[in-house]
Amino acid sequence: MTTPALLPLSGRRLPPLNLGASAFPHHRATLRLSEKFILLLILSAFITLCFGAFFFLPDSSKHKRFDLGLEDVLIPHVDTSKGGKNLGGFLIHGQGHDEHRHREEEERLRNKIRADHEKALEEAKEKLKKSRDEIQAEIQTEKNKVVQELKKKDSKPLPPVPLPNLIGINSGEPADPDIREKRNKVKEMMKHAWDNYRQYGWGHNELKPIARKGHSTNIFGNSQMGATIVDALDTLYIMGLHDEFREGQEWIDKNLDFSVNSEVSVFEVNIRFIGGLLAAYYLSGQEVFKIKAVQLAGKLLPAFNTPTGIPWAMVNLKSGVGRNWGWASAGSSILAEFGTLHMEFVHLSYLTGDPVYYNKVMHIRKLLQKMDRPNGLYPNYLNPRTGRWGQHHTSVGGLGDSFYEYLLKAWLMSDKMDTEARKMYDDAIEAIEKHLIRKSNGGLTFIGEWKNGHLERKMGHLTCFAGGMFALGADGSRDDKAGHYLQLGAEIAHTCHESYDRTTLKLGPEAFKFDGGVEAVAVRQNEKYYILRPEVIETYWYMWRFTHDPKYRQWGWEAAQAIDKYCRVSGGFSGVKDVYSSSPTYDDVQQSFFLAETLKYLYLLFSNDDLLPLDNWVFNTEAHPLPVLHLANTTLSGNPAYR
């Protein structure tokens, strides 16, 4: 019987090879030469091994015992009649009797090896009878088994950790019908954003609401990591959108895979994915989120392999190779990126009991503490190879912002135990007030940018988050200046509201100036866009929580209405290119932070304060709530096993 020759993968046809009837009497071999060669090699290696084992087994007469895991030496027994001694319930046999037993045992083993050998030969013969497809299918099955095993190993439950006090995750319903209605409207907007993403962009990072398809940018690398799903989870949860939450959880469980050849932003992945997963874990208690967060964190760790330990901006999740953005001053890492890892990394150490994450972020802090700061300011750029500052540019907006935020929040998150972080925050804010914060001619307080000894009188939308930060840091401030910082927060909130109010759409531009008669207005065309950013609403919410001044709810409602009127399209929500134009064009992107932050802060603004109270929760820079860790009298690790 002959079978047709197989076509090798290379496409070159090889003649069939007959291994000979003596080796395989009933079958003429029809495998490729290379396959046969490999099989023969394996076979001969196996035979050599068996014979080797057979002849070189230890000689039992020279040894009192050889332990093959058999019960030949210590046998639980109490019968002492055959010359053995009973020691504590185990019988130790006399020597003559032993030798006889060992000879028998040796014979038994020889027979076993012979039988195994013959069985293996039979199996190998069987294998050669199979077609190439059958063999490949078997190999694939084996591979799948290994992958499954690895997956199981990877998703092993982590050691249980006592969860911190999770207060206020299901509350916040306002009694006032007007406020309730506004809150419901925000929830409806969330549903519109989610449903359209669900329908047109599911699994993609973001949505193009006009083209009605998936969207992504280089911060997420080149793979579909479902950024919107992960970013939106906790908002869905607090809004009580539990079916949607479950859909997201299911997608994450089945599809979120970090073993991809994709170069991602360490900062963005940390704040959106790790922050989002951790918050979802704390709110829902579902292990899958914690496991995924830890898996992902493991993939980010190679980014820290730099001469200084200051991480690269980007890392390839598969290879672990890191690098920095081409545009960043002389190959520098960015302050707001490497300085915005602390909250998530401390929680990772808490949940896993593994100090590796904590050590990484504390190393960054120690390094920064040792460095000279021009005018007490932190420049935005730091070279991870040399450990020297790059261009002397300081900003509380883009490139700097969340570094300051995380100093304050590290202190809050540690139940105010991390006084080192608080001191760094106080020092930094003092220098910022001195050099960057000014009042415009029209009386608007603004935060400018410091560029090589010169103050640029321009403020970014991103900088508007600082109003909320000043208010949040007021309590506990140096020299008891709580009133001063709450006031500063209110002034920034007012300025940012003006930047919205002075536009046609009542939505804020990306950046606005305080120069030559211009007050809180964008001048350059490429700074007139609004991309669904949260910072101004974020500040309204913090100010509302600390003052309960109704104007903050009023301002928040104005923003919500403007978003609904000008950014809502039938396929979701889109950014607009010019907030001063009465017929705006869309940028056709529904940013994941719109669901994570903008809509969450709006919802919280129209909820009672008992929803995620600030004494118990600290929001990461992507608005993902993480619980305060009450670490007094304990170590960082929440797991008693590590204490």
Ligand code: DMJ
């Ligand atoms: C968000 O991803 C985060 O708030 C980040 O800190 C900076 N800005 C965007 C939204 O504007």
